[in-house]
Amino acid sequence: MADLTSNFIGIKSPNPFWLASAPPTDKEYNVRRAFEAGWGGVVWKTLGSEGPPVVNVNGPRYGVVYGADRRVLGINNIELITDRPLEVNLREIKSVKRDYPDRALIISLMVPCDEESWKDILHRIEDTGADGVELNFGCPHGMAERGMGSAVGQVPEYIEMVTRWVKQYSRMPCIVKLTPNITDVRKPAEAAMRGGADAVSLINTVNSITSVNLDSFAPEPTIDGKGSHGGYCGPAVKPIALNMVAEIARNAETARLPISGIGGVTTWRDAAEFMALGAGNVQVCTAAMTYGFKIVQEMISGLSQYMDEKGFTSTADLVGRAVPNVTDWQYLNLNYVTKAEIDQDLCIKCGRCYAACEDTSHQAIAMSADRVFSVKDEECVACNLCVDVCPVENCITMRELAKGEVDARTGKTVGDYANWTTHPNNPAAQAAE
């Protein structure tokens, strides 16, 4: 079995699977259950300042998007940071960490954007024995309206300033949690790095309305006839998160900045994908909220099997392995030519490829009277839509044309690598000549 032990910015955990700061990590009871189930680490639900805790709504706080069979694809929430007294949380954190010294325990923090507030909270958490702090610059609802959470995360200067305070007043490793509700995630990541952050974690939740009740005409979850945007998470946001992780990982400024990957991690495979794109570990929330803590067992066994099959002896062998293959569109090889091919033995003759191609793409699939579907190479632009909509795995595949072969659509011979930067249709390329 592969060695899954993880060392993320000096914080050790028996595996790279942490629970994200969220409802599952709000109390000692839950966190103990998580550690018993096998989670490598926990980021404790965000603590606020000393004083009366925040309050939550007393109606529904989650909205959901379903796939087939009520499979949860995404959840949004309007829950705020912990609504329990600070001293209770601190006492529990200390107690849990004492009993689980081998697990990572990170404290998430969100206090008003002034130096005294941060200095004070850092002082209060000092003797909990926690392994590090995570700065919640991400939550998009409720707290943002009070100048915290994503309101900070959307201003790189604030990120840098607060991170600097944290590093100044604490010796703990500091992770800055980023919001995806921005235009270019590299900017807040760079700001965190300038402020001295040891790592960033991303993504926090995405601004969202999951659904509208068509009888009451209110967004859901609905509180007394009204709804508010919430933070979206779960499998639906994974593609957004993967891209943002990759953007930071391949950005020269932030390439060395450790990343804790968050956003729809549901299976070992999701975790491996985040790690391949540069995440040193992953954080999970929605999958645990959907299925309970036991899922970590599948993540452990799955990642371990995968690493064994690949011959990886440590997670470091996997982390960042896909980053060199993430590039800009302009560098993609325009002489890479593929054609769809339909395996007639696997084809179940549903005709979805035909409908998709005929109605919405390039009219490159022919249909015979007896429902045999075949690709018209002279029309196929290799868009891959037929592969995507085919319900049978590997029934339609893309065949790569060898160098020297003629593309039946363009009549051109497949040549060596060439990209847009040198393409004759590119005005910039012509200008360079």
Place this chain on the structure above:
Amino acid sequence: MTNSQLTPGIAAGRLGAEDYARNFDDIAPRYDGHEARVAADRCYFCHDAPCMTACPTSIDIPLFIRQIATGTPEAAAKTIFSQNILGGMCARVCPTEQLCEEVCVREVAEGKPVEIGRLQRFATDTLMEKGVHPFARASATGKRIAVVGAGPAGLSAAHRLAMKGHDVTIFDPRPKAGGLNEYGIASYKTPGGFAQAEVDWLLKIGGIAVQNGKALGSGLTLEGLKADHDAVVLAIGLAGVNALRAEGEDLKNVLSAVDFIAELRQQPDKAKLPIGRDVVVIGGGMTAVDAAVQSKLLGAENVTIVYRRGQERMSASSHEQEHAASVGVRIIHNAAPVRVVGNGAAQEVEFAYTEDSADGLKQKDETFRLKADQVMKAIGQTLTGAPEGLKIEGGKIAVTGTGRTSVTGVWAAGDCASGGEDLTVTAVAEGRDAAEDIHASLS
């Protein structure tokens, strides 16, 4: 309980009340909303879908399933009813495993089709239980149409004609409308008085009068109907039962499976129905299976279907055959009745083994006997009571693709008409198409 399955001879009340209730309960209960949505999600929404082509009424199956999946079963029902006004009954009795579900690409791919029949029932039941009729009549045309026979073909034709604005009168010899929907079909496929509820719902379109107790030859003549109406539709079914042509056929307790099924359907208290301890059903179609299975469900100890050819030739679907086997009916293939043995009443049936060869079916010398308190004949039905002057073809009224007979102004549809299989859904399609042709010819 005085009688049991072991009581000799023919006896009622062989089972307990709970057994009867369970045995004749809905065999395939309706999906609940979640089941329907999960089942609907399996549909691939095929292009030019094979299921739709396989349906004799050409229901847009992918569309109605998508309408279920998106939470509008009422709209799904309207999609179904626009092609097949008896979509509710067809959802219960169609041999879907030989039609839409057989060609479902998921059946081809994984041996597990989208459950189209059950989804159709979910949609049609949802709308019908609201008591609303989804269609309105066109403005009155003043044309009068006679429909003879209130079975699936007749009802389908009448509804479509009424919808087009014509005034329709349906004549039927039985006390209730519905034809085989009411008097045929195993009880457990359509419990709860569904057949009559469906007729009542169908008639809500308006413009249809039903006259029971009227048939050609008893109060009606084709000439008379033609004189009083602008068009006539014959949907008289196949009222005759083929004979065994075996010695002892006229013994007591040798009966028609069709009559047995009809009597069973009309008796609400199944405990009152007498059934033999040993029952032999002769035939290989749906009627044979329905009679045999229900004999078993009434408490017969031994029920045997005997079919003269091999299993592959049975017209009962493999699904039906498996159902028969699952309730304990034994099916013997390749044996033909030689004679019914008995003293006044049937006691045994003697069969000869057969060989189905290129030059026809041959009886072998070897014979065997089965005990039989009741012998049910289910070897096919024949056209009887067809009016004089109509061209008959292959034992049925000859029709064109849209149901035109050899006599101008007279159409025929359903089992009595040539072409198509003897299925409810085919009858509905033929009735509908005849109605459309009549409407076109009168416009």
